[in-house]
Amino acid sequence: MKIMVVGGAGFIGSHVVDAYIQEGHEVIVVDNFSTGKRENVNKEARVYELDIWSDTEQLESVFRAEQPEIVNHHAVQKSVPESVKNPVFDAKINILGTLHLLDLSVKYNVQKFIFISSGGALTGEADHIPTTEEMDPQLISPYAISKYTIEKYLHFYHITFGLNYTVLRYANVYGPRQAGGGECGVTPIFMNNLLNDQPSVLFAYSDMPKGTTRDYVYVEDVATANVLSISKGDHSIINIGTGKEVFTEDLYCLAQSIIGKNIPLIREKERTGDVKRSALDCSRAEKLLGWKANTPLNEGLVKTFISMRTASGQQTQ
Structure with a gap:
């Protein structure tokens, strides 16, 4: 077509x-x-x-x-x-x-x-x-x-x-070619900062110290x-989506383990307008499209990291 x-x-x-x-x-x-x-x-x-x-x-x-x-x-x-x-x-x-x-x-x-x-x-x-x-x-x-x-x-x-x-x-959505910027760009923001030995900011609520949750x-x-x-x-x-909630801090920790660096987060208060929790029920996608997310978060982040590192001219291990 x-x-x-x-x-x-x-x-x-x-x-x-x-x-x-x-x-x-x-x-x-x-x-x-x-x-x-x-x-x-x-x-x-x-x-x-x-x-x-x-x-x-x-x-x-x-x-x-x-x-x-x-x-x-x-x-x-x-x-x-x-x-x-x-x-x-x-x-x-x-x-x-x-x-x-x-x-x-x-x-x-x-x-x-x-x-x-x-x-x-x-x-x-x-x-x-x-x-x-x-x-x-x-x-x-x-x-x-x-x-x-x-x-x-x-x-x-x-x-x-x-x-x-x-x-x-x-x-x-996350993966190769994603530019950092805004909430949807948190994955490349974290990875870029880690690759450049720079700290990242975590916006967290008093009752949710690990930050917001999102469906990646x-x-x-x-x-x-x-x-x-x-x-x-x-x-x-x-x-x-995947139907799974992931805390922002947990995403950062996973990125740290993949990249092999340990740089503490800078913690700040929540941003006005942020949604605290988000994940999507995707049973309709499976019923109508025959679709479901097949890529585990760890695997997807590894692919994203390899792509980013290749694009920056650094060698992958």
Whole structure:
């Protein structure tokens, strides 16, 4: 099939591109390279550099020329703190930019739209962990609002125009090519600091001295879910994670053991707006997609470390 991956130069999107190409699909990458990297993009993919929000005429010309059968949407303003500071910008990229893609998908007869949402941002402070897709979303940031808004728009486009879709709500994805920065970048932040003999900061609550908990899922497992979503999970919202809570301090200790260094954490008080606990119930993914996370955290972190160390020019042992 011919698949357009929007945001295909990014950390997760580029792995999805690789997985699609490995399965024999023809892939078109659309990316503005604001955060994505050209070296991430598979050489077999055709690349269009443009912005889905501002370059609407160019975007339509790509749809007209390529006639994609599947649109996979990974382009996003992904920072929760930035969405709080600048909700208008967040809405432009995450809502209006996505609506441009949806309109063009209908106009050019796209068979399916795969949208990447956020499990952690939408669940907030859940009463039950791991959380299911049925839980009422906790819309405590513009980022969460924008993701949930598009989920509702997808339902509208389906019942009104017949556009098929699958929503994948990711847990905290980690792995090779991930850049440090923000909560989702805690794994490369820890590893970069350890490689450079620098301390890391742990934000912790008085009743949770080991920090927050998160559900860490390896990027190649996530890419597999995107492959399966081509033909499965129609009109569904599906969690993609492991269902396991991991304390931030435990993640750091595991990274220390892998890298072979012991650098104490700097402990600070919790950050405003942080979700204390998060993990996703992924039984629906197994039922509808035949998917489950197969990479243990230790194994995924070793692969991530080897990739980071190779990229930095250091020898692996």
